[in-house]
Amino acid sequence: MLRRSIFPTRALSRSYATTTHPHALVFLEHRQGVLDSGSLSALTAAEQLGGKVTGLVVGAPEHVQGVVEKARKLKGLTSILHSASSQYAEPLPETVSPLLEKLLSGSTPFTHIVSSTSSFAKSLLPRVAAKLDVPSVSDVTSVAHDASSNSTTFTRPIYAGNAIATVRAPSSIPLKFFTVRGTAFTAAQAQDSSQAEASSIEPVEVSDSPTEHIKSTFTKSDRPDLGVAGRVVSGGRALKHAETFASTLYPLADALGAAVGASRAAVDAGYADNSLQVGQTGKVVAPELYMAVGISGAIQHLAGMKDSKLIVAINKDPDAPIFQVADIGLQADLFEAVPELVEKLKA
């Protein structure tokens, strides 16, 4: 009885002691001034926390203003902070983390730090989180914030997507860092009525960075970007060579206006570039159409594509596990079936 009477007081004092209104800081990434689509999904996730959302744009002086102008129109953004420095032209975790630490130290207004699960954010956010002594939750597929308990609940795939974990960051974690799986949230749209207020912040210059950027090389392609494509045609080891991979898959991808993906086996064998790998350790895609050509369907591959709307499999092996998830399966020699398919699709 006595215990019970203590409870309400405790609850009161707790809600008094904590700020309950979430304020998310979304790291808006861009490449050479072009906003990253993953960041738009991260923005949608941040908005679902139910509070203010501030975007952060860092980059070279010649890019930042353009990105900010585009970002101001994004639905869901309350304000934008931007910081320009030649040091951010080729951003490195070592050079960008001091700026984030400064923004998040002391009596910061921010409660959540959000980004897409991009290669740069994956490198940056945990570094900052550790310095601030808080955990970081990776690749979330849903988020819900409870303002009364100041806790945030996430779901995220574990074990290559073979299990879904529901985890809660309680109020004892003052800054909640998380990265967002792009395919699980729609991209925030631009709207004419929005004009988020933008203000600039001083960059934190790192005079003696232990790491120096030398060069980046990007795989050029006229096809849509794998991560955001509506249709994906993927090839596996059965494509035999890099040449046959290209000559068989590219015409099909071009006919469908699809991006090209690959299984790890195809990447390891050198048929396709690393950046095309779909799976647990590569890209996660969820297009309208996923066509798996000569891919057996190992769990690591399925982890990267099983949320696709329509899965089509072409495989010679009737027992290939891919047929267990495919909506439409064709058991055939891909070297005959794919050219025929291209021809008949065009007819």
Next chain:
Amino acid sequence: MRPSAVRLLNILVPVKRAVDYSVKIRVNPQQTGVDLNVKHSMNPFDEIGVEEAVRLRERHKDQVKSIKAVTIGPPKAIEILRSALAMGADSSIHVEIPENSPALEPLAVAKTLREIIKRQKEGVDVVILGKQAIDDDLGVTGQMLAGLLGWSQATFASKVEIDHAKKEALVTREIDGGGEEVRCRLPVIITTDLSYNFVNPEPRYASLPNIMKAKKKPVEKFTPEDLGIDYTPRLETLKVTEPPKRVGGSKVANVDELVTKLKEAGITVA
């Protein structure tokens, strides 16, 4: 023998015991986690880390002084250290936590590694971790460790060259849409990507003689109390569930039927 002017490299390789990548995992009926009474092995990315450490020694013969493997895990995690030793690590450290402890959080692991690095009398120049563990799929430990130490970090590495005289590492990294090259000042934290296998042959198999030798190599033991690390999770795992089951559809007999089905689904040429 006089000590050389430039100190020799000491490499630390953290490894994790995880459910083997080929196991089809099952969520337990209480929805608290997955059934762990299955085959375990070294996290594949960590295996690449050990392999790379051993190859660094092969390439820079007399410049690598030591390769030390470290793991934080239950008593059985010692098997993972033995594998690392059989692959070519010289010595190892086991931070032993009780059987059935809750899963380790990366921040606590990073703090443990920092503590261990502090205790290495000869220092640590290179730490090579896997880019992610295939059980929790978080992929943050290396970055956290780099943050805690304020060291240079090179994540998702596919190629590493170390210039011992200049005390720097040239690392090729996998990034979205391509690759990147960075120059890191030592000491450095490197996390390995799978494409190590693509650029180089697969991690080596430990031969029987090496497995026998590994049994004689030293394993230093610590408890969490020795290191002053609290492994109580800060995130609460509310539940673990099966993902929605995807049921395959039917097979079609030929390309014509496939085209018809695709058209029914609204898929036509772009």
